[in-house]
Amino acid sequence: MVRVGIIGATGYAGQQLVWYLNMHKNAEIKFMVSNSYVGQEFSEIYRNFKKFLDDKLIGVEDVESKLDEIDVLFMALPHGKSAPFVKLAMDKGIKAIDLGADFRLDSEETFKEWYKDDYKHPEFIKDAVYGLPELKRREEIKNCKIIANPGCYPTASILALAPLLENDLIEKDSIVIDAKSGVSGAGRSAKIASLYTECNESIKAYGVTTHRHTAEIEQELSKIGEENIALTFTPHLVPMNRGILSVTYSKLKKDISEKEIYDLYNKFYENEYFVRVINDLPETRFVRGTNLCDIAVRVDKRTNRVIAISAIDNLIKGAAGQAIQNMNIMFGLEENDGLDILAMNP
Numbered sequence: 124m125v126r127v128g129i130i131g132a133t134g135y136a137g138q139q140l141v142w143y144l145n146m147h148k149n150a151e152i153k154f155m156v157s158n159s160y161v162g163q164e165f166s167e168i169y170r171n172f173k174k175f176l177d178d179k180l181i182g183v184e185d186v187e188s189k190l191d192e193i194d195v196l197f198m199a200l201p202h203g204k205s206a207p208f209v210k211l212a213m214d215k216g217i218k219a220i221d222l223g224a225d226f227r228l229d230s231e232e233t234f235k236e237w238y239k240d241d242y243k244h245p246e247f248i249k250d251a252v253y254g255l256p257e258l259k260r261r262e263e264i265k266n267c268k269i270i271a272n273p274g275c276y277p278t279a280s281i282l283a284l285a286p287l288l289e290n291d292l293i294e295k296d297s298i299v300i301d302a303k304s305g306v307s308g309a310g311r312s313a314k315i316a317s318l319y320t321e322c323n324e325s326i327k328a329y330g331v332t333t334h335r336h337t338a339e340i341e342q343e344l345s346k347i348g349e350e351n352i353a354l355t356f357t358p359h360l361v362p363m364n365r366g367i368l369s370v371t372y373s374k375l376k377k378d379i380s381e382k383e384i385y386d387l388y389n390k391f392y393e394n395e396y397f398v399r400v401i402n403d404l405p406e407t408r409f410v411r412g413t414n415l416c417d418i419a420v421r422v423d424k425r426t427n428r429v430i431a432i433s434a435i436d437n438l439i440k441g442a443a444g445q446a447i448q449n450m451n452i453m454f455g456l457e458e459n460d461g462l463d464i465l466a467m468n469p
């Protein structure tokens with residue numbers, strides 16, 4: 124049994140972690156931490172858990188004394204807030220999985236440029252592994268102390284583009300990513316932009332040229348493509364609760380058929396339980412509630428562009444599901460333990 128603690132259990136990503144871990148046969152939730160609801164039952168905040176998980180939430184000041192009870196500490200906190208808890212976990216020799224961005228970027232300068240903040244504990248960057256298992260990082264994930272769990276848009280976008288770069292099929296300065304997210308991606312805290320009246324019956328681009336996920340996507344794609352990649356990433360907010368659709372465009376380097384590209388995608392993802400390379404175009408409703416990522420590709424012969432499209436659930440493959448997938452690898456469990464769920468549709 125893997126014993127876990129969750130800080131930020133009351134946020135959207137945190138409650139999704141709780142949902143999956145609560146029914147994970149090989150994991151046991153030892154404590155859940157909140158900032159605003161200390162002393163209340165978890166099921167008072169998320170009433171779908173009533174009778175199934177009524178444990179009381181503890182405060183951040185109690186975390187240190189509870190670390191002896193767990194094997195791994197999950198953090199689903201605003202940026203910059205996880206690093207001090209990671210330090211506590213490292214001091215106790217406990218593994219840490221951060222759903223935020225505190226250890227995702229390899230360079231302190233890049234972090235400062237995109238997050239307008241300093242890395243809180245840069246001494247741990249070397250110990251953190253970017254936890255996207257489908258990039259063939261399982262050995263590193265298994266042996267590391269800290270998982271920097273990828274962001275939601277980066278997960279969808281990197282998985283869509285990785286086989287093209289691995290096979291050197293595209294011009295590296297030609298990548299454009301047009302991605303759309305449901306509103307839960309913005310978290311549960313009150314913000315005017317997330318109000319029903321602000322986002323219902325409307326769609327908008329935001330963070331154009333400035334979204335911090337650009338750096339994360341560039342970092343990981345540059346490693347696969349073995350050269351520095353700069354790309355255009357434009358996120359959009361759409362009026363649905365969850366889901367990300369990432370539509371990527373890049374210029375092909377050579378004449379290659381759609382069928383040949385599909386063969387390369389199928390080979391790249393042939394042993395990946397959570398990636399489905401599909402012929403139909405991905406839709407968020409078919410991955411909703413799951414840890415799956417659906418991917419399809421099309422070639423536009425007129426422009427010689429390849430369009431790779433992916434769909435994920437931002438809270439699951441884009442956050443909590445991926446974090447549990449990483450935990451499963453770290454603790455030698457089956458990778459799909461507790462995550463073997465299909466979308467309920469309609």
Ligand SMILES: NC(=O)C1=CN([C@@H]2O[C@H](COP(=O)(O)OP(=O)(O)OC[C@H]3O[C@@H](n4cnc5c(N)ncnc54)[C@H](OP(=O)(O)O)[C@@H]3O)[C@@H](O)[C@H]2O)C=CC1
Binds near residue numbers: 158
């Ligand atoms: N939403 C998503 O789709 C995704 C989110 N993530 C990442 O996961 C993390 C959490 O995001 P999300 O769940 O959306 O955010 P929410 O705003 O929904 O939740 C934030 C959580 O952090 C807690 N918190 C806030 N401030 C503090 C503090 N100073 N000390 C301790 N706890 C604090 C809140 O506690 P309380 O409720 O008690 O106030 C809450 O549990 C972020 O880093 C985000 O980037 C990653 C991928 C996808």
Ligand SMILES: CC(=O)N[C@@H](CCC(=O)OP(=O)(O)O)C(=O)O
Binds near residue numbers: 223273274275308358
């Ligand atoms: C719709 C929406 O607002 N989405 C969030 C992405 C949240 C996320 O997962 O990213 P991090 O973990 O890197 O914060 C945003 O664009 O900021």
